[in-house]
Amino acid sequence: MKESGGGKPMDDDDLIIDEDDGFDPDLDTVDNDDDEELEEDEPTLTFQVKNGRIRSKFDELPAMVQAVDKILRTERFVYPIYSDQYGNDLPDLFGKSFSYACVEIQRMLEEALLDDDRITDLVIDSIQQQDSTTLFVKGTCTTIYGQVPIESEVKLGDTR
Structure with a gap:
């Protein structure tokens, strides 16, 4: 894994990865647990x-x-x-x-x-x-x- 100029880790596409974004570069998936909760709570607005x-x-x-x-x-x-x-x-x-x-x-x-x-x-x-x-x-x-x-x-x- 590469590092950006600011010392933050980057993936192969040169995107900066924050530790709290739920992204695991080894699995190449995003943590979707929060998405399921959002679908249930969507208003009719x-x-x-x-x-x-x-x-x-x-x-x-x-x-x-x-x-x-x-x-x-x-x-x-x-x-x-x-x-x-x-x-x-x-x-x-x-x-x-x-x-x-x-x-x-x-x-x-x-x-x-x-x-x-x-x-x-x-x-x-x-x-x-x-x-x-x-x-x-x-x-x-x-x-x-x-x-x-x-x-x-x-x-x-x-x-x-």
Whole structure:
């Protein structure tokens, strides 16, 4: 191991290593014990977005309303910024029959929403055919902060 001009140890990439940073150059790993605690303690604090502009910050139930809405609007596996567990698979129903889609919507929404640890339950109240290509889903999402009503349109075909 090399030393910097200040007498501090350096790794092979010439990065200065402090003894209290949890880095063991022999193992080339970082101590992640603190990271697990941080994940459990993360608040729901998020930015309030209105008309495409950030207006303020909010927490708890209003933040969960936004989180649920965002999950319902985000297609899974499309955006590399999100993990493969974030979002929904509802666009996979495009081209499927109404009877098949009605059965699959419940499963797909449960899979998408219940992946968030703050969401404890999902109840679908109704799935109605809105027109020849669209289903309209209504339900309630139970979170640790309260109830969040959900409404979502699911397109099964072209509207042309």
